[in-house]
Structure formats: C-alpha cells, structure tokens
Amino acid sequence: MKIDFVLNGRKVSAEGDPMDRLLDLLREKFKLTGTKEGCGEGECGACTVLLDGEPVLSCLVPIFQCQGREVMTVEGVAADPEAQAFLERFVQEGGVQCGACTPGIIVTGWKLSQNKARLRRGEIKNALAGNLCRCTGYEAIVRALERESPS
Numbered sequence: 290m291k292i293d294f295v296l297n298g299r300k301v302s303a304e305g306d307p308m309d310r311l312l313d314l315l316r317e318k319f320k321l322t323g324t325k326e327g328c329g330e331g332e333c334g335a336c337t338v339l340l341d342g343e344p345v346l347s348c349l350v351p352i353f354q355c356q357g358r359e360v361m362t363v364e365g366v367a368a369d370p371e372a373q374a375f376l377e378r379f380v381q382e383g384g385v386q387c388g389a390c391t392p393g394i395i396v397t398g399w400k401l402s403q404n405k406a407r408l409r410r411g412e413i414k415n416a417l418a419g420n421l422c423r424c425t426g427y428e429a430i431v432r433a434l435e436r437e438s439p440s
C-alpha cells in the first residue's frame with residue numbers, strides 16, 4: 290500500500306506492506322535512526338514516537354495506522370526551537386548515559402512538558418513508566434523534567 294502522512298512537519302509518502310512496522314519505515318526508508326529498537330515487543334519504550342501528538346511504541350504500530358496522520362520522531366523534537374531549553378536541561382542534568390533509551394525518553398518527556406508550567410515528580414514517573422533505562426539514569430532524567438517550565 291501507499292501511505293501518505295506528515296513526518297516531522299513534512300508531507301511524505303511511502304510504499305510498504307500495511308503491517309510493516311512504523312519503526313522500520315522510519316529507520317530504513319526515512320533514515321531517521323534516532324528512533325531505537327530495544328526489545329521490539331512493546332516493553333522498553335526506546336522506539337517511542339508521537340502519533341498525532343501522543344506517544345506510541347513504533348515497534349507495535351503497523352504503517353497503515355499512520356495514513357493521513359502526523360508522526361514526530363526525536364529528530365523532529367530536536368529541530369523544534371521550542372524544545373532547545375528542554376534538551377539543554379536534559380544534558381546539564383546528566384540525563385544521558387549510554388543513550389539507548391534517550392530518544393524515547395526525550396519524545397515522552399517533551400510531550401509531557403508541553404503546556405505544563407511545572408511538572409510534579411509523580412506525574413513524571415508515571416509518564417516514564419514505559420521507558421526503561423538500563424543505565425539507571427532515572428534520577429537525572431526526572432530532575433531534568435522537574436526543572437522543565439516552558440517560557
């Protein structure tokens with residue numbers, strides 16, 4: 290099938306089997322390798338992207354579900370001028386260790402921080418419950434998000 294969708298703010302088209310994984314389409318066809326494959330079965334959150342603004346696990350999303358919709362990857366977040374302060378705080382707090390979980394956490398965290406003056410610890414932990422970090426960098430990650438307050 291041919292699918293047309295918006296990817297990081299740009300209209301794109303792609304051909305594929307309807308059940309192809311969004312994760313593979315992003316990495317292989319569009320070379321957006323920021324989105325990582327960890328477990329490949331919906332357990333780790335490394336493959337998180339935004340679909341119409343909501344976090345989804347791209348290893349579980351068949352491409353037919355993206356028809357006519359908007360996908361944003363970590364590359365899209367990184368290119369957003371409004372995300373720059375958030376990304377800098379993430380680095381300053383030491384929220385990145387090996388980096389395997391980082392794209393998924395950035396995408397989830399960016400979504401969480403939008404339209405919020407202040408994030409509470411509990412809501413950060415809840416939002417990140419599906420994003421596993423094997424480097425146990427959670428404390429720095431939570432700190433970076435706690436400090437988030439959009440200007």
Ligand code: FES
Nearest residue numbers: 327328329334348
């Ligand atoms: S790779 Fe998708 S949840 Fe782990």
Ligand code: FES
Nearest residue numbers: 386387422423424
């Ligand atoms: S920084 Fe290594 S898995 Fe999170």
